Amino acid sequence: xxxxxxxxxxxxxxxxxxxxxxxxxxxxxxxxxxxxxxxxxxxxxxxxxxxxxxxxxxxxxxxxxxxxxxxxxxxxxxxxxxxxxxxxxxxxxxxxxxxxxxxxxxxxxxxxxxxxxxxxxxxxxxxxxxxxxxxxxxxxxxxxxxxxxxxxxxxxxxxxxxxxxxxxxxxxxxxxxxxxxxxxxxxxxxxxxxxxxxxxxxxxxxxxxxxxxxxxxxxxxxxxxxxxxxxxxxxxxxxxxxxxxxxxxxxxxxxxxxxxxxxxxxxxxxxxxxxxxxxxxxxxxxxxxxxxxxxxxxxxxxxxxxxxxxxxxxxxxxxxxxxxxxxxxxxxxxxxxxxxxxxxxxxxxxxxxxxxxxxxxxxxxxxxxxxxxx
Ligand SMILES: Nc1ncnc2c1ncn2[C@@H]1O[C@H](COP(=O)(O)OP(=O)(O)OP(=O)(O)O)[C@@H](O)[C@H]1O
Ligand SMILES: [Mg+2]
Numbered sequence: 001x002x003x004x005x006x007x008x009x010x011x012x013x014x015x016x017x018x019x020x021x022x023x024x025x026x027x028x029x030x031x032x033x034x035x036x037x038x039x040x041x042x043x044x045x046x047x048x049x050x051x052x053x054x055x056x057x058x059x060x061x062x063x064x065x066x067x068x069x070x071x072x073x074x075x076x077x078x079x080x081x082x083x084x085x086x087x088x089x090x091x092x093x094x095x096x097x098x099x100x101x102x103x104x105x106x107x108x109x110x111x112x113x114x115x116x117x118x119x120x121x122x123x124x125x126x127x128x129x130x131x132x133x134x135x136x137x138x139x140x141x142x143x144x145x146x147x148x149x150x151x152x153x154x155x156x157x158x159x160x161x162x163x164x165x166x167x168x169x170x171x172x173x174x175x176x177x178x179x180x181x182x183x184x185x186x187x188x189x190x191x192x193x194x195x196x197x198x199x200x201x202x203x204x205x206x207x208x209x210x211x212x213x214x215x216x217x218x219x220x221x222x223x224x225x226x227x228x229x230x231x232x233x234x235x236x237x238x239x240x241x242x243x244x245x246x247x248x249x250x251x252x253x254x255x256x257x258x259x260x261x262x263x264x265x266x267x268x269x270x271x272x273x274x275x276x277x278x279x280x281x282x283x284x285x286x287x288x289x290x291x292x293x294x295x296x297x298x299x300x301x302x303x304x305x306x307x308x309x310x311x312x313x314x315x316x317x318x319x320x321x322x323x324x325x326x327x328x329x330x331x332x333x334x335x336x337x338x339x340x341x342x343x344x345x346x347x348x349x350x351x352x353x354x355x356x357x358x359x360x361x362x363x364x365x366x367x368x369x370x371x372x373x374x
Contacts, residue, residue: 004243004272004338005361008035011241013136013144013234014271017157017259018245019252020150023276023340026347026356027245028147029053029081033072033350034357036079040142043067043080045131047124047149052348057081065089067135072350080141086127090117093130097223106216112209124149125160129231136234155262161231168214168221241271244335248278248322253329260335270335274360275326277342279319287316338362 008014008031016028025046032044046053046063054062057079058071065085072079091108098104107113117123128148135144148157159166234240242263246256256273263270290313297306330337340359347356 003361004336005034007241007271008143008243008361009038009040011143011239011271013132013146013237013240015132015146015148015157015235015240015242016245017148017242018256022245022247022252023274023347024150024245025053025147026353027243027274027276027340027360028145029057030347030353030356031243031360032081032143032145033074033079033353034361035143035145036072036074036077039076041078041080041140042143042145043082043135043138043141044145044147045082045084045128045135046147047084047128052346056347056349056353067138067140082131084124084128084131086124087117089127089130090123093127093227094220097220097227099219103216103219107213110209110213110216112213116213122156122160122163125157126163128157129160129235130227133227133231133234155259158235158263158266158268161228161235165221165225165228168217168224236267238269241269243271244273245276246273248275248326250325253325257329257333260333264334272336272338273329273333274338274340275329276340278322278326278339279315280341281319281323282312282315285316287313287320289313290316 014028014031016024016031018024025048028044028046032042036042051062054060059068059081063081063083065082065088067080067082070079070081094107094113095104098107125148128146132144132146135141244256244260244263246252253275256275260270260273290309294306294309294313297303297309326337326339338360340356343352343355345352347353
Protein backbone atom coordinates (compact mmCIF):
# COMPACT_ATOMS: atom_id res chain seq x y z
CA UNK A 1 0.00 0.00 0.00
CA UNK A 2 1.42 3.40 -0.87
CA UNK A 3 1.91 4.96 2.51
CA UNK A 4 -0.30 7.79 3.65
CA UNK A 5 2.83 9.20 5.20
CA UNK A 6 4.65 9.57 1.89
CA UNK A 7 1.59 11.00 0.24
CA UNK A 8 1.03 13.56 2.97
CA UNK A 9 4.75 14.31 2.96
CA UNK A 10 4.49 15.30 -0.70
CA UNK A 11 1.24 17.24 -0.36
CA UNK A 12 0.85 20.98 0.03
CA UNK A 13 -2.69 20.69 1.28
CA UNK A 14 -4.39 18.02 3.37
CA UNK A 15 -8.11 18.24 4.01
CA UNK A 16 -9.47 16.19 6.93
CA UNK A 17 -13.15 15.62 6.40
CA UNK A 18 -15.92 13.43 7.70
CA UNK A 19 -19.08 13.71 9.73
CA UNK A 20 -19.46 15.16 13.22
CA UNK A 21 -17.33 13.95 16.10
CA UNK A 22 -15.35 11.30 14.24
CA UNK A 23 -11.91 12.73 15.05
CA UNK A 24 -11.19 15.22 12.27
CA UNK A 25 -9.68 17.89 14.51
CA UNK A 26 -7.61 15.42 16.50
CA UNK A 27 -6.50 13.67 13.31
CA UNK A 28 -5.52 16.99 11.71
CA UNK A 29 -3.43 17.90 14.75
CA UNK A 30 -1.72 14.50 14.94
CA UNK A 31 -0.98 14.53 11.24
CA UNK A 32 0.35 18.10 11.34
CA UNK A 33 2.60 17.36 14.29
CA UNK A 34 4.05 14.31 12.61
CA UNK A 35 4.76 16.05 9.31
CA UNK A 36 6.35 19.00 11.16
CA UNK A 37 8.63 16.54 12.90
CA UNK A 38 9.70 15.34 9.47
CA UNK A 39 11.10 18.80 8.81
CA UNK A 40 8.27 20.60 7.04
CA UNK A 41 6.61 23.87 7.99
CA UNK A 42 3.02 22.95 8.69
CA UNK A 43 0.00 25.05 9.58
CA UNK A 44 -3.14 23.38 10.91
CA UNK A 45 -6.41 25.26 10.56
CA UNK A 46 -8.85 23.93 13.11
CA UNK A 47 -12.54 24.49 13.59
CA UNK A 48 -13.74 24.76 17.19
CA UNK A 49 -10.90 22.73 18.65
CA UNK A 50 -11.45 21.21 22.05
CA UNK A 51 -9.96 23.38 24.75
CA UNK A 52 -7.78 20.52 25.86
CA UNK A 53 -6.25 20.20 22.43
CA UNK A 54 -5.02 23.81 22.55
CA UNK A 55 -3.64 23.06 26.02
CA UNK A 56 -1.93 19.95 24.68
CA UNK A 57 -0.23 22.05 22.05
CA UNK A 58 1.11 24.40 24.72
CA UNK A 59 -1.25 27.23 23.77
CA UNK A 60 -3.00 27.83 27.08
CA UNK A 61 -4.63 31.02 25.81
CA UNK A 62 -6.24 29.01 23.06
CA UNK A 63 -5.92 29.30 19.33
CA UNK A 64 -6.67 32.54 17.54
CA UNK A 65 -7.70 33.56 14.05
CA UNK A 66 -4.04 34.15 13.17
CA UNK A 67 -1.50 31.35 12.80
CA UNK A 68 0.58 30.90 15.95
CA UNK A 69 3.76 28.92 16.23
CA UNK A 70 3.13 25.88 18.40
CA UNK A 71 5.88 25.55 21.00
CA UNK A 72 6.69 21.88 20.52
CA UNK A 73 9.99 20.31 19.54
CA UNK A 74 9.88 19.66 15.81
CA UNK A 75 13.55 19.69 14.78
CA UNK A 76 13.92 21.59 11.52
CA UNK A 77 10.19 21.60 10.94
CA UNK A 78 7.63 24.01 12.32
CA UNK A 79 4.11 23.49 13.56
CA UNK A 80 1.69 26.39 13.42
CA UNK A 81 -1.97 26.36 14.31
CA UNK A 82 -4.92 28.67 13.99
CA UNK A 83 -8.61 28.50 14.60
CA UNK A 84 -11.05 29.49 11.91
CA UNK A 85 -12.87 32.68 12.83
CA UNK A 86 -15.53 32.54 10.12
CA UNK A 87 -17.09 36.01 10.58
CA UNK A 88 -13.67 37.72 10.74
CA UNK A 89 -12.53 35.77 7.71
CA UNK A 90 -15.67 36.69 5.81
CA UNK A 91 -15.12 40.35 6.57
CA UNK A 92 -11.53 40.11 5.36
CA UNK A 93 -12.72 38.51 2.14
CA UNK A 94 -15.35 41.22 1.59
CA UNK A 95 -12.80 43.97 2.26
CA UNK A 96 -10.38 42.28 -0.10
CA UNK A 97 -12.86 42.30 -2.95
CA UNK A 98 -14.57 45.64 -2.31
CA UNK A 99 -13.77 48.48 -4.65
CA UNK A 100 -13.51 50.94 -1.76
CA UNK A 101 -13.98 51.24 2.02
CA UNK A 102 -17.43 52.66 1.60
CA UNK A 103 -18.67 49.59 -0.30
CA UNK A 104 -17.04 47.26 2.26
CA UNK A 105 -18.65 49.18 5.10
CA UNK A 106 -22.09 49.08 3.48
CA UNK A 107 -21.78 45.30 3.23
CA UNK A 108 -20.29 44.41 6.59
CA UNK A 109 -22.78 46.54 8.50
CA UNK A 110 -25.73 45.12 6.58
CA UNK A 111 -27.96 42.94 8.72
CA UNK A 112 -28.49 40.32 6.01
CA UNK A 113 -24.73 40.02 5.63
CA UNK A 114 -24.23 39.71 9.38
CA UNK A 115 -26.78 36.93 9.57
CA UNK A 116 -25.19 35.18 6.66
CA UNK A 117 -21.68 35.53 8.08
CA UNK A 118 -22.69 33.88 11.32
CA UNK A 119 -25.68 31.66 10.63
CA UNK A 120 -26.00 30.54 7.04
CA UNK A 121 -25.27 26.89 6.63
CA UNK A 122 -22.20 26.47 4.48
CA UNK A 123 -20.54 29.71 5.62
CA UNK A 124 -18.07 27.91 7.86
CA UNK A 125 -17.11 25.57 5.05
CA UNK A 126 -16.83 28.50 2.70
CA UNK A 127 -14.55 30.38 5.08
CA UNK A 128 -12.46 27.28 5.76
CA UNK A 129 -11.82 27.10 2.02
CA UNK A 130 -10.93 30.80 2.00
CA UNK A 131 -8.48 30.27 4.87
CA UNK A 132 -6.99 27.40 2.91
CA UNK A 133 -6.48 29.63 -0.11
CA UNK A 134 -4.86 32.35 1.99
CA UNK A 135 -2.49 30.02 3.84
CA UNK A 136 -1.54 28.14 0.70
CA UNK A 137 -0.30 31.42 -0.74
CA UNK A 138 1.62 32.24 2.47
CA UNK A 139 5.24 31.27 1.97
CA UNK A 140 5.80 30.67 5.67
CA UNK A 141 4.15 27.27 5.17
CA UNK A 142 4.90 24.14 3.15
CA UNK A 143 1.77 22.25 4.13
CA UNK A 144 -1.69 23.45 5.09
CA UNK A 145 -3.78 20.93 7.03
CA UNK A 146 -7.45 21.87 7.04
CA UNK A 147 -9.82 20.47 9.57
CA UNK A 148 -13.37 20.84 8.25
CA UNK A 149 -16.56 21.79 10.08
CA UNK A 150 -18.87 19.03 11.27
CA UNK A 151 -21.06 19.04 8.18
CA UNK A 152 -24.07 16.88 7.85
CA UNK A 153 -22.67 15.98 4.50
CA UNK A 154 -18.99 16.24 3.72
CA UNK A 155 -19.78 17.23 0.14
CA UNK A 156 -20.72 20.64 1.52
CA UNK A 157 -17.07 21.48 1.87
CA UNK A 158 -16.45 20.91 -1.82
CA UNK A 159 -19.36 23.07 -2.78
CA UNK A 160 -18.44 25.77 -0.28
CA UNK A 161 -16.29 27.94 -2.53
CA UNK A 162 -19.26 28.57 -4.76
CA UNK A 163 -21.80 29.09 -1.98
CA UNK A 164 -22.00 32.79 -2.66
CA UNK A 165 -21.61 32.70 -6.42
CA UNK A 166 -24.46 30.19 -6.60
CA UNK A 167 -26.57 32.74 -4.79
CA UNK A 168 -25.37 35.40 -7.18
CA UNK A 169 -26.23 33.25 -10.17
CA UNK A 170 -29.80 32.89 -9.09
CA UNK A 171 -32.00 34.90 -11.37
CA UNK A 172 -33.88 36.38 -8.47
CA UNK A 173 -30.70 37.89 -7.09
CA UNK A 174 -29.79 39.14 -10.50
CA UNK A 175 -33.09 40.97 -10.46
CA UNK A 176 -32.48 42.18 -6.94
CA UNK A 177 -29.14 43.57 -7.89
CA UNK A 178 -30.69 45.66 -10.61
CA UNK A 179 -31.24 49.13 -9.26
CA UNK A 180 -34.95 49.63 -8.91
CA UNK A 181 -37.19 52.16 -7.27
CA UNK A 182 -40.35 50.14 -7.58
CA UNK A 183 -39.23 47.77 -4.87
CA UNK A 184 -39.95 44.10 -4.70
CA UNK A 185 -43.57 44.15 -5.77
CA UNK A 186 -42.98 43.72 -9.47
CA UNK A 187 -41.07 40.50 -8.88
CA UNK A 188 -43.34 39.13 -6.25
CA UNK A 189 -44.72 36.14 -8.14
CA UNK A 190 -41.32 34.84 -9.18
CA UNK A 191 -39.43 35.73 -6.05
CA UNK A 192 -41.89 34.71 -3.36
CA UNK A 193 -40.73 31.11 -2.81
CA UNK A 194 -37.12 32.18 -2.60
CA UNK A 195 -37.88 35.15 -0.40
CA UNK A 196 -39.84 32.84 1.86
CA UNK A 197 -36.83 30.56 2.03
CA UNK A 198 -34.53 33.43 2.94
CA UNK A 199 -37.12 34.67 5.37
CA UNK A 200 -37.00 31.35 7.19
CA UNK A 201 -33.24 31.69 7.61
CA UNK A 202 -32.85 35.32 8.48
CA UNK A 203 -36.33 36.46 9.48
CA UNK A 204 -38.74 38.03 7.05
CA UNK A 205 -38.23 41.51 8.49
CA UNK A 206 -34.74 41.66 7.08
CA UNK A 207 -35.67 40.99 3.48
CA UNK A 208 -35.16 44.67 2.78
CA UNK A 209 -31.64 44.25 4.10
CA UNK A 210 -31.15 41.32 1.75
CA UNK A 211 -32.04 43.45 -1.21
CA UNK A 212 -29.72 46.20 0.04
CA UNK A 213 -26.97 43.64 0.51
CA UNK A 214 -27.16 42.32 -3.02
CA UNK A 215 -27.29 45.82 -4.38
CA UNK A 216 -24.23 46.79 -2.34
CA UNK A 217 -22.53 43.71 -3.72
CA UNK A 218 -22.68 44.97 -7.28
CA UNK A 219 -19.24 45.05 -8.87
CA UNK A 220 -17.76 42.44 -6.55
CA UNK A 221 -19.18 39.32 -8.16
CA UNK A 222 -16.31 38.90 -10.59
CA UNK A 223 -13.75 38.86 -7.79
CA UNK A 224 -15.75 36.34 -5.78
CA UNK A 225 -16.27 34.16 -8.80
CA UNK A 226 -12.59 34.12 -9.64
CA UNK A 227 -11.71 33.30 -6.06
CA UNK A 228 -14.23 30.45 -6.01
CA UNK A 229 -12.61 29.05 -9.15
CA UNK A 230 -9.14 29.30 -7.63
CA UNK A 231 -10.20 27.49 -4.47
CA UNK A 232 -11.92 24.79 -6.51
CA UNK A 233 -8.75 24.34 -8.52
CA UNK A 234 -6.60 24.18 -5.39
CA UNK A 235 -8.82 21.48 -3.89
CA UNK A 236 -8.41 19.45 -7.05
CA UNK A 237 -4.66 19.99 -7.40
CA UNK A 238 -2.34 16.98 -7.54
CA UNK A 239 -0.65 17.93 -4.30
CA UNK A 240 -3.92 18.23 -2.37
CA UNK A 241 -4.86 15.12 -0.41
CA UNK A 242 -8.20 14.40 1.22
CA UNK A 243 -8.30 12.25 4.32
CA UNK A 244 -11.78 10.97 5.09
CA UNK A 245 -12.23 10.21 8.78
CA UNK A 246 -15.03 7.96 9.98
CA UNK A 247 -16.21 6.04 12.98
CA UNK A 248 -16.48 2.24 12.63
CA UNK A 249 -20.30 2.28 12.69
CA UNK A 250 -22.12 0.80 9.73
CA UNK A 251 -23.86 3.96 8.52
CA UNK A 252 -20.75 6.06 8.97
CA UNK A 253 -18.62 3.58 7.03
CA UNK A 254 -21.11 3.42 4.21
CA UNK A 255 -21.16 7.19 4.03
CA UNK A 256 -17.36 7.46 4.19
CA UNK A 257 -16.97 4.89 1.42
CA UNK A 258 -19.50 6.74 -0.68
CA UNK A 259 -17.77 10.06 -0.01
CA UNK A 260 -14.31 8.67 -0.81
CA UNK A 261 -15.66 7.28 -4.06
CA UNK A 262 -17.45 10.52 -4.86
CA UNK A 263 -14.24 12.49 -4.30
CA UNK A 264 -12.29 10.26 -6.64
CA UNK A 265 -15.07 10.45 -9.25
CA UNK A 266 -15.01 14.22 -9.06
CA UNK A 267 -11.27 14.31 -9.59
CA UNK A 268 -10.04 14.89 -6.03
CA UNK A 269 -7.12 13.00 -4.55
CA UNK A 270 -8.02 10.78 -1.61
CA UNK A 271 -5.11 9.64 0.54
CA UNK A 272 -7.04 7.35 2.84
CA UNK A 273 -10.21 6.58 4.68
CA UNK A 274 -9.28 6.61 8.35
CA UNK A 275 -11.51 4.40 10.48
CA UNK A 276 -11.08 5.92 13.92
CA UNK A 277 -11.84 4.56 17.38
CA UNK A 278 -12.10 0.87 16.57
CA UNK A 279 -12.87 -1.12 19.70
CA UNK A 280 -10.07 -3.50 20.61
CA UNK A 281 -10.74 -7.20 20.84
CA UNK A 282 -10.54 -8.29 24.44
CA UNK A 283 -8.73 -11.57 24.97
CA UNK A 284 -8.83 -14.59 22.68
CA UNK A 285 -12.36 -15.81 23.31
CA UNK A 286 -15.51 -15.25 21.30
CA UNK A 287 -18.55 -13.28 22.40
CA UNK A 288 -20.35 -16.60 22.95
CA UNK A 289 -17.60 -17.81 25.33
CA UNK A 290 -18.11 -14.73 27.46
CA UNK A 291 -21.89 -15.09 27.45
CA UNK A 292 -21.52 -18.77 28.49
CA UNK A 293 -19.30 -17.74 31.36
CA UNK A 294 -21.87 -15.11 32.34
CA UNK A 295 -24.59 -17.80 32.42
CA UNK A 296 -22.43 -20.07 34.58
CA UNK A 297 -21.72 -17.23 37.01
CA UNK A 298 -25.42 -16.39 37.15
CA UNK A 299 -26.22 -20.05 37.95
CA UNK A 300 -23.82 -19.74 40.86
CA UNK A 301 -25.55 -16.54 41.95
CA UNK A 302 -22.36 -14.58 41.40
CA UNK A 303 -24.15 -11.64 39.81
CA UNK A 304 -21.19 -9.25 39.82
CA UNK A 305 -19.07 -11.72 37.89
CA UNK A 306 -21.98 -12.45 35.56
CA UNK A 307 -22.32 -8.73 34.81
CA UNK A 308 -18.62 -8.50 34.00
CA UNK A 309 -18.74 -11.45 31.62
CA UNK A 310 -21.87 -10.04 29.99
CA UNK A 311 -20.10 -6.75 29.55
CA UNK A 312 -17.10 -8.45 28.02
CA UNK A 313 -19.37 -10.44 25.71
CA UNK A 314 -21.01 -7.23 24.52
CA UNK A 315 -17.66 -5.55 23.93
CA UNK A 316 -16.47 -8.57 21.94
CA UNK A 317 -19.66 -8.47 19.91
CA UNK A 318 -19.11 -4.80 19.22
CA UNK A 319 -15.49 -5.38 18.20
CA UNK A 320 -16.49 -8.29 15.97
CA UNK A 321 -19.25 -6.27 14.33
CA UNK A 322 -16.85 -3.39 13.69
CA UNK A 323 -14.26 -5.82 12.32
CA UNK A 324 -16.68 -7.27 9.82
CA UNK A 325 -17.91 -3.83 8.77
CA UNK A 326 -14.33 -2.64 8.23
CA UNK A 327 -13.46 -5.83 6.34
CA UNK A 328 -16.34 -5.09 4.03
CA UNK A 329 -15.00 -1.59 3.49
CA UNK A 330 -11.51 -2.99 2.84
CA UNK A 331 -12.94 -5.29 0.20
CA UNK A 332 -14.85 -2.58 -1.65
CA UNK A 333 -13.15 0.79 -1.09
CA UNK A 334 -11.15 2.21 -3.95
CA UNK A 335 -8.81 4.04 -1.55
CA UNK A 336 -6.46 2.81 1.20
CA UNK A 337 -8.08 2.27 4.58
CA UNK A 338 -6.20 3.12 7.78
CA UNK A 339 -7.38 1.76 11.12
CA UNK A 340 -6.95 3.66 14.36
CA UNK A 341 -8.04 2.03 17.61
CA UNK A 342 -9.97 3.67 20.38
CA UNK A 343 -7.17 4.93 22.62
CA UNK A 344 -7.49 4.48 26.37
CA UNK A 345 -8.12 8.20 26.85
CA UNK A 346 -9.24 11.26 24.92
CA UNK A 347 -6.46 12.62 22.79
CA UNK A 348 -5.45 15.67 24.76
CA UNK A 349 -1.69 15.66 25.14
CA UNK A 350 1.34 15.40 22.91
CA UNK A 351 1.91 11.82 23.86
CA UNK A 352 -1.53 10.75 22.73
CA UNK A 353 -1.26 12.82 19.54
CA UNK A 354 1.97 10.95 18.78
CA UNK A 355 0.27 7.72 19.61
CA UNK A 356 -2.52 8.50 17.16
CA UNK A 357 -0.01 9.50 14.47
CA UNK A 358 1.69 6.13 14.78
CA UNK A 359 -1.56 4.50 13.74
CA UNK A 360 -2.25 7.02 11.02
CA UNK A 361 1.17 6.33 9.57
CA UNK A 362 1.71 2.63 10.27
CA UNK A 363 4.79 2.42 8.05
CA UNK A 364 6.56 4.81 10.37
CA UNK A 365 5.20 3.01 13.37
CA UNK A 366 6.85 -0.21 12.25
CA UNK A 367 10.11 1.62 11.67
CA UNK A 368 10.17 3.33 15.02
CA UNK A 369 8.51 1.05 17.52
CA UNK A 370 7.91 -2.60 18.11
CA UNK A 371 4.23 -3.57 17.94
CA UNK A 372 2.56 -3.13 21.32
CA UNK A 373 -0.25 -5.36 22.49
CA UNK A 374 -2.57 -2.39 23.16
N1 LIG B 1 -8.60 7.24 18.48
C1 LIG B 1 -9.13 7.91 19.49
N2 LIG B 1 -9.14 7.36 20.73
C2 LIG B 1 -9.69 8.03 21.77
N3 LIG B 1 -10.24 9.24 21.69
C3 LIG B 1 -10.27 9.83 20.48
C4 LIG B 1 -9.71 9.21 19.32
N4 LIG B 1 -9.87 10.06 18.27
C5 LIG B 1 -10.51 11.14 18.76
N5 LIG B 1 -10.75 11.02 20.07
C6 LIG B 1 -11.45 11.96 20.95
O1 LIG B 1 -12.77 12.11 20.44
C7 LIG B 1 -13.26 13.42 20.64
C8 LIG B 1 -13.75 13.97 19.31
O2 LIG B 1 -12.66 14.13 18.43
P1 LIG B 1 -12.55 15.43 17.50
O3 LIG B 1 -12.86 16.66 18.25
O4 LIG B 1 -11.23 15.34 16.82
O5 LIG B 1 -13.71 15.10 16.46
P2 LIG B 1 -14.21 16.03 15.26
O6 LIG B 1 -14.49 15.13 14.11
O7 LIG B 1 -13.26 17.13 15.02
O8 LIG B 1 -15.54 16.57 15.88
P3 LIG B 1 -16.47 17.77 15.30
O9 LIG B 1 -17.14 17.20 14.09
O10 LIG B 1 -17.41 18.03 16.43
O11 LIG B 1 -15.55 18.91 14.98
C9 LIG B 1 -12.11 14.21 21.25
O12 LIG B 1 -12.33 14.29 22.62
C10 LIG B 1 -10.88 13.36 20.96
O13 LIG B 1 -9.90 13.50 21.96
MG1 LIG C 1 -13.62 19.21 15.00
